[in-house]
Amino acid sequence: MTKTIIIKKINDIRAKVNKYKAKGQMVGFVPTMGALHIGHESLIERARKECDIVIVSIFVNPTQFGPNEDFNKYPRQLEADSELCSKHSVDVVFAPDSKDIYPEGDATVVVSPGQYQDRLCEKSRPGHFNGVTTVVAKLFNIITPDKAYLGQKDAQQLAIIKKMVRDLNFSVEIVPCPTVRDVDGLAFSSRNKYLALEAREKALSLYRCLKKAVEDGDLEQAKSELHAEVELEYLEKVSLGEDDFIAIAAKVDGVRLIDNISMPL
Numbered sequence: 172m173t174k175t176i177i178i179k180k181i182n183d184i185r186a187k188v189n190k191y192k193a194k195g196q197m198v199g200f201v202p203t204m205g206a207l208h209i210g211h212e213s214l215i216e217r218a219r220k221e222c223d224i225v226i227v228s229i230f231v232n233p234t235q236f237g238p239n240e241d242f243n244k245y246p247r248q249l250e251a252d253s254e255l256c257s258k259h260s261v262d263v264v265f266a267p268d269s270k271d272i273y274p275e276g277d278a279t280v281v282v283s284p285g286q287y288q289d290r291l292c293e294k295s296r297p298g299h300f301n302g303v304t305t306v307v308a309k310l311f312n313i314i315t316p317d318k319a320y321l322g323q324k325d326a327q328q329l330a331i332i333k334k335m336v337r338d339l340n341f342s343v344e345i346v347p348c349p350t351v352r353d354v355d356g357l358a359f360s361s362r363n364k365y366l367a368l369e370a371r372e373k374a375l376s377l378y379r380c381l382k383k384a385v386e387d388g389d390l391e392q393a394k395s396e397l398h399a400e401v402e403l404e405y406l407e408k409v410s411l412g413e414d415d416f417i418a419i420a421a422k423v424d425g426v427r428l429i430d431n432i433s434m435p436l
């Protein structure tokens with residue numbers, strides 16, 4: 172087991188990465204917003220297997236939250252997250268302060284590609300993906316990883332980041348990792364913490380709906396699988412670059428959840 176070190180300052184992580192690179196070590200990076208769960212752990216394990224050095228970032232990025240979203244109540248648990256990272260022999264947890272990532276309060280925005288952005292989540296979360304690409308670009312520039320591990324759970328985000336890396340010539344290899352689900356089928360998410368037992372039962376109907384949509388190819392029919400109290404935002408077949416999937420977003424007792432299943436369209 173490697174003792175994980177926590178680094179908060181940008182200059183310190185740069186110095187550390189320079190040392191790794193000088194030794195010829197390959198750096199794997201897992202960007203997260205913390206409240207780590209089994210889904211995150213699968214990304215970390217994959218990075219651990221494939222790279223000499225594993226860096227996990229924990230940063231609840233303010234620019235990807237809308238004004239009425241859950242930025243303030245998003246779970247923050249750096250100590251528990253760092254312990255979990257130690258168990259997986261993560262070398263460094265990079266947990267910067269917002270004032271260091273956004274010293275002037277805002278940043279030059281990396282704009283998400285329109286044809287990937289103007290659909291699915293962007294409709295209810297305008298500006299969300301500009302916040303995501305901006306912070307991921309900043310993190311890639313700070314850490315300069317050889318490989319970055321991203322979950323297919325956030326399929327639109329993954330497609331946008333892959334395109335950003337191609338378009339802006341970042342020298343990082345993006346490694347997509349499959350969605351990890353609980354035994355009942357619910358995709359692990361930091362936001363599952365908000366779900367009471369009853370809400371969790373309702374949330375399970377999202378995956379049922381997705382599976383039905385994949386089986387029958389009939390999206391309207393598949394919607395009948397949703398629990399009556401689930402507020403559907405979208406259920407759509409999409410093709411973003413090389414990624415084809417059926418995606419769903421819905422609110423369950425006020426908690427917004429997303430999920431998807433990849434499939435050739």
Ligand code: AMP
Pocket residue numbers: 202203204205209210211213214320321322323324325348349350351352358359360361
């Ligand atoms: P987040 O902390 O929610 O920003 O997620 C950080 C990374 O973990 C992203 O690349 C997500 O796609 C990935 N991730 C989140 N949940 C899961 C899951 N259930 N299975 C696989 N990857 C996940």
